[in-house]
Amino acid sequence: MEESIIKEKFGMNVKLNRRSFLKMAGVASGTALLAACAAPVAAPGEPMAEDYIVNHWTWLSASDAEVWGVHIDNFNEAHADLGIQIERLEVSSNEYKTKVLAAAATGQAPDFGWADAGERADFISDGVMIPVEEHLAEAGLDWSDFTALSVAKGRYPQFNNQLYHMPLDAMTWQLEINLDHVEEAGLDPDSPPTNNDELLEWSKALSVQEGDTVVRSGFLMTGSGLHVAFIWGLVAHQMGFRITNDELTEVCINPDAAKEAAQWTLDLFDVHKVATRDVSDRYKAFGTGEGSMFLTGPWTLNGYIEQGLNFSVEFTPNIGGELATRLSVGSQEMYIQEDESRYARSAQALTWLSDESFLWTTQGRGAACRQSILDREDYKEHRWEYRQPFVEGMEFATFIPPKLKAAPDFKYYTSPNLVHRIIDPVWQGDKSVDEGVDELCAAWEELLAAE
Structure with missing residues (x-):
């Protein structure tokens, strides 16, 4: 009988399918270097000796990766004296899923990472991800400011319609x-x-x-x-x-x-x-x-x-x-942690990344998912001649992958x-x-x- 590694780690009622179990078991030993990026966390009641490190994994690799790097650097600069920093690790998109599963199996999953909203039913089924709505609301994120489509894309009807993604940008081809x-x-x-x-x-x-x-x-x-x-x-x-x-x-x-x-x-x-x-x-x-x-x-x-x-x-x-045309909502997802106190710090970081996403949605990638940004007078001043079709093309972006646990094998645009x-x-x-x-x-x- 197979026993879920994640269940052992977290004492959760999580059932891992055979394919995911074998993937994790086969690569868990290879995640030592990635796991080493996780900063030690002080014991309850003890002061932090250094900045609290939030671990973020990203598979961005085109020119958008440069802008995302600047966005992360801006967060770190803004929080230089506030005791929290984001450490970013680039992971190949072809290896991302396997490495997240392996890291979660050893209790060393990153705090949050990139995803296409609505395409992670397998992660949810495997107990790797957590719902984000309440954590982010407690950190001050204004969910009422998000476009309805971007939020709906991150909900999963088969999992009590819970929200597992924080939208950052909406992309069309x-x-x-x-x-x-x-x-x-x-x-x-x-x-x-x-x-x-x-x-x-x-x-x-x-x-x-x-x-x-x-x-x-x-x-x-x-x-x-x-x-x-x-x-x-x-x-x-x-x-x-x-x-x-x-x-x-x-x-x-x-x-x-x-x-x-x-x-x-x-x-x-x-x-x-x-x-x-x-x-x-x-x-x-x-x-x-x-x-x-x-x-x-x-x-x-x-x-x-x-x-x-x-x-x-x-x-x-x-x-x-x-x-x-194809619709994709670039989002952040939060991963399961042995120390649940990490969720609050991750939510703090994610809230800032969303609130300050003007740079990302005008120079990095797709259309803003925050109505307050879309309504800004200067939103259409930044490279609008290039961005306009990507933004206005949302009207006919109806080509969307199904929300299935085997979603990666139902997608054309993944490899x-x-x-x-x-x-x-x-x-x-x-x-x-x-x-x-x-x-x-x-x-x-x-x-x-x-x-």
């Missing part, structure tokens, strides 16, 4: 366009593509080939992994495909739309020849001019603006018939996961569209049955 390439192709920058026909027309005009080789992608793609999967998933959603029904009782609603979208994706490479499979770093490719149009998120803005790239941001085109293992061979020509979609639907059906 929109179309970035290299304006130098547009001028070179003789296109009108004031009339960007808004539908499938226009997108393909622009992609062909912007692409550059040497013989049969695409050396500049009119529409930037990758040949495997999360980006090509995301583009396929978005187009499938626009064409009417749904990963699950609203009740979360069935998977693969309208699979023919998913197959049509997969063929549309393949045609970008093989029929229209507006993309190449040889792109490994999509961010670098767009920044160096190897791609002309890039469907991505606001975390890219700071880097491209700082490097002086001549580009614009436009709304995601309606490719499949129903205008939609590596079930979607990529099954679908990547389709993009490489080693599996047919029908085989790939049917196999993925069967795997999703098994996962849903295990929920």
Whole structure:
């Protein structure tokens, strides 16, 4: 019989599934270095000999990571004489979940860390996360100031509708366009593509080939992994495909739309020849001019603006018939601690990071989740020509992953996961569209049955 490591540590009635248990048991010994980052806490009634350290883990890696680092530094400067500091540790997104689970198993979980709200049902089920609403309210956070959508994204109906995330920014995916390439192709920058026909027309005009080789992608793609999967998933959603029904009782609603979208994706490479499979770093490719149009998120803005790239941001085109784009709410989550007194200090730090998130939501990443920031007169003065589509695109950001315990395997935009293992061979020509979609639907059906 398996015994939950977390239950042993915390005396909680937590049931850990076999997959999570094995992951933690296999890597627990490798978390010693990460656990060493946790500062010692004084015994009750004893004074702190040094600053109280709140441990924060982050998987941010694009140019948004630099702005987040500044935000953390600003907190530490503001609290230099107040006895509390945040220690930030960068952890690879591919390893984040495993390392948090392992750290929690040894009683050394970070205090809080990054998450996409609504996509952590597995952590909650495993007893790794705690509800945040009351802790943050006690620290002075004004929940009434948050947008309704951002808060709703962090609630889980299957866990008594409790709130497990503090929203920081709301992100949509929109179309970035290299304006130098547009001028070179003789296109009108004031009339960007808004539908499938226009997108393909622009992609062909912007692409550059040497013989049969695409050396500049009119529409930037990758040949495997999360980006090509995301583009396929978005187009499938626009064409009417749904990963699950609203009740979360069935998977693969309208699979023919998913197959049509997969063929549309393949045609970008093989029929229209507006993309190449040889792109490994999509961010670098767009920044160096190897791609002309890039469907991505606001975390890219700071880097491209700082490097002086001549580009614009436009709304995601309606490719499949129903205008939609991806919604993600960047949030902070609090992890289980042996010493429950740590929650109050974490809540104090998180409240400040939210109250002072103007910098983060104007230079770091997505739209503010605090109405008081959205209402500021100067909110639209900071790079608004780039940020506007990401903010106003919230109106059609309806492409949202389901809130399931196996959520990572139901997502297109994460790596590596079930979607990529099954679908990547389709993009490489080693599996047919029908085989790939049917196999993925069967795997999703098994996962849903295990929920």
